[in-house]
Amino acid sequence: MSDKLTEIMAWKRHEIAALVRPVAESELAAASAARPAPPSFRAALRPADGQLAVIAEIKRRSPSAGPIATAVSAPDQAQRYRAAGASALSVLTDEKYFGGSLADLTAVTALFHRDPPAVPCLRKDFMVHPIQVLQARQAGASAILIIVRALTDDEIKSLHTAAIAAGLDALFEIHHEAELDRAVAHGAKIIGVNNRDLARFTTDLALSERLIPLFPREVIAVSESGIFTAVDGARARAAGAHAVLVGEALMKAPDPAALMAAFRAP
Numbered sequence: 001m002s003d004k005l006t007e008i009m010a011w012k013r014h015e016i017a018a019l020v021r022p023v024a025e026s027e028l029a030a031a032s033a034a035r036p037a038p039p040s041f042r043a044a045l046r047p048a049d050g051q052l053a054v055i056a057e058i059k060r061r062s063p064s065a066g067p068i069a070t071a072v073s074a075p076d077q078a079q080r081y082r083a084a085g086a087s088a089l090s091v092l093t094d095e096k097y098f099g100g101s102l103a104d105l106t107a108v109t110a111l112f113h114r115d116p117p118a119v120p121c122l123r124k125d126f127m128v129h130p131i132q133v134l135q136a137r138q139a140g141a142s143a144i145l146i147i148v149r150a151l152t153d154d155e156i157k158s159l160h161t162a163a164i165a166a167g168l169d170a171l172f173e174i175h176h177e178a179e180l181d182r183a184v185a186h187g188a189k190i191i192g193v194n195n196r197d198l199a200r201f202t203t204d205l206a207l208s209e210r211l212i213p214l215f216p217r218e219v220i221a222v223s224e225s226g227i228f229t230a231v232d233g234a235r236a237r238a239a240g241a242h243a244v245l246v247g248e249a250l251m252k253a254p255d256p257a258a259l260m261a262a263f264r265a266p
């Protein structure tokens, strides 16, 4: 595992230590039933028109890019992305490394509740315990992230079981072929290739081109990171991606709608 990812996961375990307690599937189901059902993340990634789905990420900064758009309001950015045609949103909720928060996610889903239509939101964070899945459901998320290379099989099983109990989808993120086998073994329905190597902070879409063709046909494929241009979007589509997950390029785009259209251009 990359040293930066190791560092972040260690921080995350420390950060949530005070919250950690057993979380029964019944509690997750009750938390889900107590709130309006969130829009389906999985359905958003297979649009009826067959076009490439765009998951637009709200990301103020990152270890690899540094500051991106540090003063942006999450609800404002969410509205901008919705107006631009985003299929779904990815909302960073890690504060230390990415400048996000659970409050951001709650504000975005509350906005969509007040002012429909709602766009499904992925809670983008380093998940290590079901308590974070409960937090995600309570914040109105539609999906959570499972970073395969950073978790044991028991941890993955625990998070995936909790997500299912809470009525959430799970985006399994991989960076190597061995991780694809693990994700499939866990019954992943949505698998993303992170084109960024968190050890060297390099990105290479060749990773999506190599790994996505190996996915089982029924799995929804997402190409994540380092997608900036129409060519990048075309490469992801040609590799067999159903969706792209884009942060920095869309956070910096003067016209997010034009950039999303460019990713989808035939």
Ligand SMILES: O=P(O)(O)OC[C@@H](O)[C@@H](O)c1c[nH]c2ccccc12
Binding pocket: 057, 059, 062, 124, 125, 126, 173, 194, 224, 225, 226, 227, 245, 246, 247, 248, 249
């Ligand atoms: O800003 P980019 O290069 O478009 O990357 C977006 C997204 O893929 C990236 O932020 C990401 C992919 N996997 C993650 C896991 C945690 C935090 C962030 C990420």
